[in-house]
Amino acid sequence: MKLELLANEILLNVFEFLQGVDLLRTFHRLNARFDNLLFIHFRSNYLNFKSVSKTDFDIVCQQHLPLIFDRIIALRLSENDETPQQTRCFFAYNITLGQFTHLQSLSLYYICDNVIMDIMMNTLCQMTSLIHLDIHICPFHFSYINNIWSLPRLVRFGILTILHQISWTNVPTIKSLSLQHLSIQADPDYDFSLERILKYTPHLRSFRTHLDRDYHSHKQLSYDALSIESLHLSSDYSHNTLQQLLKHVPNLTKLIVQTDGKYLDGHIWEKIMTDYLPKLKIFRLNMTFDKRAQIDAEQLVDEILDTFRTNFWINEHKWFVQCCWKLWRNENLFYLYTLPHTFSMSTLDDKWQFKSTNPQDISYVHPQSTCVLSFRCSDIRQLHVSLPLQDKLWPVISSFDRLSSISVQSFNDIFYMSQLQALIDKAPRLYSLAFSGKSSPDIAKLTSKSIRRLDLSDIETYFNKPACISLCHSSLGIQCEVLLIQTNDRQNIPYLVKKMKNLRALCVKCNDKATRCNLSSWLRQRLPLNCSISDEANFAPSVRVQLWIR
Template identity: 35%
Template sequence: MYFESLANELLLDIFEFFDGIDLFRSFYGLNTRFNNLLSTHFHPYRFDFRSISKHDFNFICHHCLPLIIERIISLKLSNDDETPNLPNFLFSYGFTLDKFIRLQSLSLYSISSFKELNDIIVRCHQLPYLTHLYLIDGANDGEKKDTQLLFNNIWHLKKLHHLSINYILLGKLCLSRISVESLSIQYLYIENITCDLKNLLHLFKYTPNLRYLNAAIHYNVADEQIPIQICSITSLKLTFESSVPVMIKLFQMMPNLYSLTLKTMDIYLSGNKWKKILLNYLPKLQIFRLRMYFEFPHEKNINEQFEKLINTYRSSFWIKKHQWFVQCDSIPFGTYNHGILYTLPYAFNSFICYDTLISKYTCPDEKTYWRYKHVNSLQYMKYKINPTDYLNILPIQFPNIQHLKIGFPFDEQFYSFIPSLNQLKSLEIVLGENYIYQQLQTLINLSPCLYSLRLFYSFDSKVSVKQITSSSIRRLSFITKCSMTLAYFNNDECTDLAYSQLGQQCEVLVIKIENRNNVLILINIMKNLRSLVVQCKVDTWDKRNTSLNEDELVEWLRLSLPSTYSICRDTNETSYIRIWIGENINNTFLSH
């Protein structure tokens, strides 16, 4: 049976599994029937523009969006290195957010300008179905008044149900400036916005129907008053860096808490003390996930301290009543020993493998507790393991790793933790003096879905990059940790990289170059390149003394490259110039 012989109803069902970009790239223009299905009959369009080429983006804007803009329910826009300035290009076509009248979910990535964000959010006030809003990976470049305006504009969205704001540089002050009440927001993710109890109380006052909160509490005083409780919150995920009294006051604010996922810093509590806190202040708690990071008193015997601590988590309250099992790892740092105690199964999405001194656990010796299936981001920082230490290593498994940072060379024990690298998407490697090419190649060979390779090097290892092969890598980033003389690629190194197997298939490149002509070498040879981010050694532009209109290097690039290319400086890392490569051919989709 041929695909085209399927009934229209089946085809429309199949289309629902495709992103809008893939739908039009795959089916638009095949024949009148498919064109009619896409432009007239298919409804729940979802568009993710985060990794689109400028040529394909222009095609979508010219030929597709005018036909279906009122049927798009999900939209993801990004201003990162892969699609620099994309939101502004979209709006320049006249597709402002108020035109997406059926939009239910909006995700905005790496938009640093609060003025731009405010303009977008104001347009969203006219969207009657918008329930999900995500602001991801941005940085605060605005003044206090911009922050206040942004948050009030968001809280003014009448149907908003889920809100995630992952802007690392936002401070405590932003929450205290909210002055618009939202009765619709029930799920709030602000884990990178630091709060104190005063700010949190203000947030609760203007968001009275919260059910789930993901937040961070840092550096508070213990004597703050608690005038209100918020009974609607039943689930809390918290990163906490403060004192135990402040933590108790926080728990008193949420008497109906059913689920608590908690990461603490510099808090050292025994199982008996945790039991008392949970029974007294969180009587309805049923789900408790903990990661407690602390420092052992260095003047006392570490083995005795360790044994005494882990035994407090072996009582019937922990083992029989709740089956809250824990593991504790002791990690040596110079003359100090740090400890990490966490509940099992491990419930957090990131993990760092250290050179541990001691590990003990309270769970049954079953494989299910050693499968850290929630971890998708792993740092492997083991350097000092001797073969004789392998007998003390627990059989931990990380089956779902998507992001890995690892130092080279690494010990072969690493592979005992990783049953498969089939889901690995991004790899960051720190190359040491004894870096072995074959070890890196073996790791890449075991990662069939690897998309991004980022290199940190402590010596001049650029020449070895041309040896690496991979059928999947499409993004390369080169970052140095050492002297500036080794950081920049010269003409020969750029040529070697461009002609290498990785260079020929590379689509996104982040690199430091010695001179501006290296840009032309890279673009002319790397035929699949769609985005190039460069820092040029001879760039004389100074943000403090020069206006954008006098940016000599940017102007030279605009004169040297086709007018279809977008060229601009990164608003955060102003020494980097971002080039979004446009088409050089007729207005059809590029072959992939």
């Protein structure tokens, strides 16, 4: 059957599984019917430049975007290791955000140029249709805040960045009547006034932020925030700080809490919810803390878990928790979380011991204790693995259907490739594989149909010419699209670009004394003109450059 014979509804369903860039390159201007279908598709879908190749990006910006500026409603720009200097290339084509007249969603990731960020933030006043703004690891100045609060239709704003002690205590000064969902994830040094945010965001329904140990009483609310229905807090706060905040959000229906360094037992949580949160329906908890090695760790775990076994937890709400712990150097590390595990990152290490309050939990009994061990974490996207793992652990590790990234660490310079291959085989959607350790892994022994990104930059051994040759001829090397690596010879960089035919982005730390100060210039003389090359950054004793190749 020919593609053209399919009904429009079926074609639109097919489009949902394809990247916007690929759709434009394949179907735009093919005929009037497909142009109309693309218009319908982009009314509810992203034009996502997150992991695009340099060639596709150039073609879309030159040939397609000028014809469909007014049809794009969602745009994502990113300058991570996969698309370095993307916004510079974007604006080099004389494109401005103001040209996207119907843009409703804008996501900016890893923008590193302060001037470009200023230009984009000052253009916001023209983007009157914007509903959703997301800023992730970009330079951010407090003067941008009023620009954002001035957007007449903005409903959702999220920022994850390093604010360098920027104070929000005096901003915003403009009231937003549209903003309902706010997420401020920043380093612990940033300062804000929740009361001020609520004053100038009166319809705020959900709020995510970090509360540090300096979140004093003068920053607390003096009245009930009746509009807030959802809170997501990460903190190292005290019991009193938490209580003072939660007693002023009586309409809360969803609470997610992540703590580091402190723990509150089940009795304290139960009292907080009973006294202040009568409407709470969803509760997610993730607490990490440590204790000295001399204590009886299992006894402490039993005592903590018993506080989560009351009628309130087990029968009324059916909220179960699991606690895992291990001895690490001179401390016992503890990790307590609600079940099912809903946080995106986890660690696979058979040194952990586990216990749960769920009486029906089907779990693995650790061979050296009576503690419970379970890896039924279907939502995990990122996994840290310490090798080797005990053989008895493998039968209980289910498939990681949503896992996209594995970071492998070895403490004895052996990566146990057969174990790693077995783990890779359980992750059909695995995209990124990273290694850390003193010696290089034998990549040639690994296979995967899905892996396209290799991170070898945390291996202490520099890749020489034979190691680069071996990588280029390996199965993962042949299909690799994004590579992060260290080398001690600048000549290896053009070699990798030439031999790895599918490589579209390369991030290199080079410890070649001959090019310590002019590596970027040296590369520009030896690589194709359309290859985008960043200026070198000092990572003594190496320099780091990023290449967006093809």
